Amino acid sequence: MEAKLLLQDHIAKTASITDEQFDYVYSHFKPLFFKKGQTIIISGDKVDCEYFVVSGCLKAFFINDEIKMYILQFAMPTWWTSDYSALYNQTKATINIDCITDAEVLCLSNDDREKLCKEFHQVEHFFRxxxxxxxIASQKRLLSFMNNNVKIRYEELLALYPQLYNLVPKHLIAAYLGVSRETLSRLYASH
Amino acid sequence: MEAKLLLQDHIAKTASITDEQFDYVYSHFKPLFFKKGQTIIISGDKVDCEYFVVSGCLKAFFINDEIKMYILQFAMPTWWTSDYSALYNQTKATINIDCITDAEVLCLSNDDREKLCKEFHQVEHFFRxxxxxxxIASQKRLLSFMNNNVKIRYEELLALYPQLYNLVPKHLIAAYLGVSRETLSRLYASH
DNA sequence: ATCAGAATGTGATGTAGGTCACGTAACCAA
DNA sequence: TTGGTTACGTGACCTACATCACATTCTGAT
Incomplete structure (x- = not known):
C-alpha cells in the first residue's frame, strides 16, 4: 500500500481526523528509502526523529561491550521505532537502528510531533x-522474560510474528530472545 | 502532603491546567485507604480503575503456577498503577496488586480518564x-534484564529506589529482580 | 509472654544456558 | 569461478543461578 494511505488507515484506527487535517499532518512526514544493512540511528548520535515503517523490517538493538547484541524490537510495517529515551530526553542515542531488509519509512521529527499534538487534540489522542x-506490549515481554524459559519465549515470538522465521537470520531471533545462537539452534534440533 | 495537592503538583509538571479545571478533574478521583497486606486487584477480577499512590507502597505482581511470584512494579507515592492490559482491553486481570505498607491511593476509572482526556486537551497531554x-522505563528494565546479571540489576534497583532496602522484605526485591531469594541473600553476603 | 508464621541465612546439589572450538553450507562481489 | 564473509550446526566443557533442605531469627497476634 502507498505510504500515505497506510499511515492514514493506521491513525484512523484510534483517532478521527478529516482528510484535510491528515493532509496537513502528513506534510510533516518525510519519506525515506533505505537499503538492506543501512543504518538509521547509531549509538552516540543525536536523535531528532521517530520512524513509521511502511515496508521492510528494521531492528532496534543495543550493543554491549562492543560484542553482544540485544534486539529490543523488530519494526515491521505500521510499527513505529526510534530511541525514545534519547528522543524525549534530548540525550545521545544508546541504541542502534538499522535495516534487516530494504525498507521505506516515514520520518517525523520530535518537534513536529509535539507541534501536531498541540495543534490537534486527536493527534495527541492517537499518540497516547x-x-x-x-x-502494555513491553510489560508483557518483560513478564515473559522473567517467567518463561527460552523455548516458550521462542514459541511466543513465532506465534506473534510468523513472518520472522523466514525473514530474519536465526542469530537475530536469538538476540531478540536474549539467548546465544547456539542454544537457539539446539532448540530447533530438539524440535 | 495532602492527596489533592500531590496530584495537582504531579500533573502540573507536564500539563498546565487552571485551578478550576483541576478541581473538576479531581472530583473524578476517589480516595481510598488500605491497610498493609490488603488486596486491590486480584487475578481474574474485572479491572475498572487505575490508582495514583499518595502514600505507602504497593506491588503489582504476577503469580506463576500458583507458586512463583514476579513483581512488575513497586508503586511509590506519585506513581500510577493498575493492570493496564486488562484495563485498556477490557479483559480480566492477569496480575495482582496489593499493599506492602498501609497506603492511600486515588482511584480513577477508565471511563472517567477517557472522559477527562476528551474534555481537556491538557489532560490528554498529561496522560500521553x-x-x-x-x-521508556519499561524498555530500560527489559534491556537491563537481557544485558546485566543479578548483581548489577540489584545495584541499579537500589540506586533508583534507596528507600526500598528498608521498606520491603528482601524476598520481594528478589521477586522484582526475577531471582530466587537464596541467590539474592548470597549476593549480600559477598557484599 | 508465648507461640506460629514469616523472613532470612547457608550448605549441597542439579541444570539451563553460555562459551569455545570447529566444521559445513550459503551467499555475494570481483 | 573463486575466495571471503556470513549463517548455521554441534560437541565438550563451564558457570550462574535454581532448588531443596534445614537452621535461625524476627514479628505480630492472642
Missing amino acids: WRTNKGY | WRTNKGY
Whole structure:
C-alpha cells in the first residue's frame, strides 16, 4: 500500500481526523528509502526523529561491550521505532537502528510531533494510544522474560510474528530472545 | 502532603491546567485507604480503575503456577498503577496488586480518564507523557534484564529506589529482580 | 509472654544456558 | 569461478543461578 494511505488507515484506527487535517499532518512526514544493512540511528548520535515503517523490517538493538547484541524490537510495517529515551530526553542515542531488509519509512521529527499534538487534540489522542499499546506490549515481554524459559519465549515470538522465521537470520531471533545462537539452534534440533 | 495537592503538583509538571479545571478533574478521583497486606486487584477480577499512590507502597505482581511470584512494579507515592492490559482491553486481570505498607491511593476509572482526556486537551497531554515515561522505563528494565546479571540489576534497583532496602522484605526485591531469594541473600553476603 | 508464621541465612546439589572450538553450507562481489 | 564473509550446526566443557533442605531469627497476634 502507498505510504500515505497506510499511515492514514493506521491513525484512523484510534483517532478521527478529516482528510484535510491528515493532509496537513502528513506534510510533516518525510519519506525515506533505505537499503538492506543501512543504518538509521547509531549509538552516540543525536536523535531528532521517530520512524513509521511502511515496508521492510528494521531492528532496534543495543550493543554491549562492543560484542553482544540485544534486539529490543523488530519494526515491521505500521510499527513505529526510534530511541525514545534519547528522543524525549534530548540525550545521545544508546541504541542502534538499522535495516534487516530494504525498507521505506516515514520520518517525523520530535518537534513536529509535539507541534501536531498541540495543534490537534486527536493527534495527541492517537499518540497516547500508540504509546499505551507499546507500554502494555513491553510489560508483557518483560513478564515473559522473567517467567518463561527460552523455548516458550521462542514459541511466543513465532506465534506473534510468523513472518520472522523466514525473514530474519536465526542469530537475530536469538538476540531478540536474549539467548546465544547456539542454544537457539539446539532448540530447533530438539524440535 | 495532602492527596489533592500531590496530584495537582504531579500533573502540573507536564500539563498546565487552571485551578478550576483541576478541581473538576479531581472530583473524578476517589480516595481510598488500605491497610498493609490488603488486596486491590486480584487475578481474574474485572479491572475498572487505575490508582495514583499518595502514600505507602504497593506491588503489582504476577503469580506463576500458583507458586512463583514476579513483581512488575513497586508503586511509590506519585506513581500510577493498575493492570493496564486488562484495563485498556477490557479483559480480566492477569496480575495482582496489593499493599506492602498501609497506603492511600486515588482511584480513577477508565471511563472517567477517557472522559477527562476528551474534555481537556491538557489532560490528554498529561496522560500521553505519563505513559511515555512508563514505556521508556519499561524498555530500560527489559534491556537491563537481557544485558546485566543479578548483581548489577540489584545495584541499579537500589540506586533508583534507596528507600526500598528498608521498606520491603528482601524476598520481594528478589521477586522484582526475577531471582530466587537464596541467590539474592548470597549476593549480600559477598557484599 | 508465648507461640506460629514469616523472613532470612547457608550448605549441597542439579541444570539451563553460555562459551569455545570447529566444521559445513550459503551467499555475494570481483 | 573463486575466495571471503556470513549463517548455521554441534560437541565438550563451564558457570550462574535454581532448588531443596534445614537452621535461625524476627514479628505480630492472642
